[in-house]
Amino acid sequence: MSSDSIRLDGQVVIVTGAGHGLGQAYARALAARGAAVVCNDVVAERAADTVAAIEAAGGRALAQVGTVATPEGGAAIVDAALAGFGRVDAVVNNAGQLRNAAFDEMTVDDFRAIVDTHLLGAFHVTQPAYRHMKAQGYGRIVFTSSSAGMFGSPWQASYAAAKAGLVGLCNVVALEGAAHGIRANAIMPMAFTGIGEGGPPPYPPDVLEDTAASLQPIAHLMTAEHCAPLVVYLASRDCAETHRVFSVGASHVARVFVGSTSGWYTPDGRPATPEAVREHLAGASALDGFAVPESMNDASRFVGANLPSGPT
Numbered sequence: 001m002s003s004d005s006i007r008l009d010g011q012v013v014i015v016t017g018a019g020h021g022l023g024q025a026y027a028r029a030l031a032a033r034g035a036a037v038v039c040n041d042v043v044a045e046r047a048a049d050t051v052a053a054i055e056a057a058g059g060r061a062l063a064q065v066g067t068v069a070t071p072e073g074g075a076a077i078v079d080a081a082l083a084g085f086g087r088v089d090a091v092v093n094n095a096g097q098l099r100n101a102a103f104d105e106m107t108v109d110d111f112r113a114i115v116d117t118h119l120l121g122a123f124h125v126t127q128p129a130y131r132h133m134k135a136q137g138y139g140r141i142v143f144t145s146s147s148a149g150m151f152g153s154p155w156q157a158s159y160a161a162a163k164a165g166l167v168g169l170c171n172v173v174a175l176e177g178a179a180h181g182i183r184a185n186a187i188m189p190m191a192f193t194g195i196g197e198g199g200p201p202p203y204p205p206d207v208l209e210d211t212a213a214s215l216q217p218i219a220h221l222m223t224a225e226h227c228a229p230l231v232v233y234l235a236s237r238d239c240a241e242t243h244r245v246f247s248v249g250a251s252h253v254a255r256v257f258v259g260s261t262s263g264w265y266t267p268d269g270r271p272a273t274p275e276a277v278r279e280h281l282a283g284a285s286a287l288d289g290f291a292v293p294e295s296m297n298d299a300s301r302f303v304g305a306n307l308p309s310g311p312t
């Protein structure tokens with residue numbers, strides 16, 4: 001393992017939502033390692049604050065004010081990188097917001113706004129950046145998922161759907177990008193940033209206590225700075241990973257994955273009856289002997305590999 005420091009000198013990194021919270025910490029950490037950082041935010045003062053902090057520390061950055069939530073907005077961010085610094089080496093899709101509500105009270109407008117910001121926002125920025133990366137034969141892309149999306153969180157149906165969708169987007173960008181030197185990973189950060197402040201209560205009252213209890217042992221470690229080192233690594237040339245999801249924050253980093261159990265097969269290869277499904281589903285759900293497929297085809301091969309021998 002190399003002990004050389006990870007540097008991004010001469011590299012240009014876009015960070016969306018760089019004006020506050022995690023995005024600001026990422027932008028500052030990337031600039032501290034030599035990257036020229038395009039600091040996007042929909043709030044002008046926030047983007048300017050981050051650029052001022054980077055410049056005060058001797059780094060290079062430019063502010064780009066606009067939304068990720070439209071195709072034009074995404075293109076403008078990539079254009080700003082090309083106009084300002086001449087290239088795009090990495091994109092950190094981070095911009096985000098919350099509009100929590102109980103599922104039966106969630107409005108379609110709020111649901112759409114969340115999907116537009118997180119999921120379509122990442123598409124709008126990443127697609128034009130990917131085209132440049134493909135042409136230059138190199139790129140790094142970070143998508144921001146969330147444990148709310150991968151594991152579930154009450155009152156966050158819109159957010160969770162968008163965040164789980166980002167893992168699907170990452171999977172495909174990683175597979176398609178591999179031949180072009182493009183590596184894509186998703187992160188699930190955890191930090192107190194004030195996201196959602198001023199909006200509706202973040203969690204239903206009946207789970208608030210459990211949420212507080214679950215966070216209590218790690219609350220003092222939940223800073224944005226605890227999440228930034230992973231992002232610097234994933235955005236750098238040193239990044240050896242692709243097609244992965246990492247949980248990060250509170251002093252830890254861990255891989256999160258979607259696996260498949262080896263399951264239950266009908267003995268004769270014929271369709272099961274609903275009653276047989278009822279009988280065998282618990283066993284088919286047992287976590288011994290699971291696999292973590294690397295693609296849809298890999299998942300199909302896993303199903304085929306476990307076929308019981310005998311006539312079908």
Ligand SMILES: NC(=O)c1ccc[n+]([C@@H]2O[C@H](COP(=O)([O-])OP(=O)(O)OC[C@H]3O[C@@H](n4cnc5c(N)ncnc54)[C@H](O)[C@@H]3O)[C@@H](O)[C@H]2O)c1
Nearest residue numbers: 017020021022042067068094095096146189190191193195
């Ligand atoms: N804080 C956490 O624990 C946590 C956990 C999981 C995932 N995340 C995700 O991490 C990302 C950053 O969250 P944070 O906690 O730092 O939030 P934050 O509110 O501190 O920062 C988000 C920034 O994004 C900007 N933004 C919002 N909508 C935008 C848009 N359409 N275009 C451009 N900029 C926009 C905001 O102005 C803000 O500056 C989000 O995607 C969030 O969902 C955060």
